[in-house]
Amino acid sequence: MVEQSPDAAPLPPADEAVPPAMIKADLAAGLFFVVLAAATLFGSWTMDRLEARRINPLTAPGLVPGLLSAALLVCGVILTLRSLRTPAPEGWRDLGRAIVSSGAQRAGAVLVLTLIYSLVLVGLLPFWLATGVFVFAFVLVFEAWLAAPRQPLLRTLPWAFGLAVVTAAVVTLVFERLFLVRLP
Structure with missing residues (x-):
């Protein structure tokens, strides 16, 4: 327990300092992690254990994902129970306002662009072309569309194109020549 000097202001309880929107976000995240962990745990449990090949059970392919998903399941349950136990009046409304904020739009744009690139x-x-297209689109989205003072599109296009070409070339050359990684 942390001791305070007698002249210091008393510390508020930890749960009072958490905004109601964060409590509801914790509830949603906790439920998401519980579902994800349960699905991953099931998948790792049903994965082939390779007994027919006399593989040591400690080297089974599903062991590490199973342990990680079990830990994630425990953390998800703790987060869910903690958020259910904490009162959060108007937390869903505050969370809804936070989700439609400009910061959330920027984070969503990063998520969408990254998923399109990787998947x-x-x-x-x-x-090299996928990387160039990704960088080009990323610069356009964050300079000409989601920037606080939006940049003119015609001024952003050459910058985005140049950055995309240089990035694609450098990343490809570094991975293929320096790290000797065969890229898809």
Whole structure:
């Protein structure tokens, strides 16, 4: 327990300092982690254990994902129970306002662009081209669309194109020549 000097102001309880929106966000995140961990735990449990090949059970392919998902399940349950136990009047309304804020839009744009890059572009296009397209789109979105003072599109296009070409070339050369990684 932390001791305070007698002339210091008393510390508020930890739960009072948490905004109601954060409590509801913790509830949603906790439930998400519980579902994700349960699905991963099930998948790792049903994964082939390779007994027919006399593989040591401690080297089974599902062991590490199973342990990690079990830990994530425990953390998700703790987060969910903690947020259910803490009162949060008007927490859902505050969380809704936070989700539609400009900061959340920027984070959502990063998530969407990254998922498109990793799940669609890489593998469909050569790596250097996928990386260039990603960087080009990223610069356009954050300079000409989501920037606080928006930049003119015609001024952003050459900058985005140049940055995309240089980034794609440097990343590809560094991975292929320096790290000797064969890129998709």
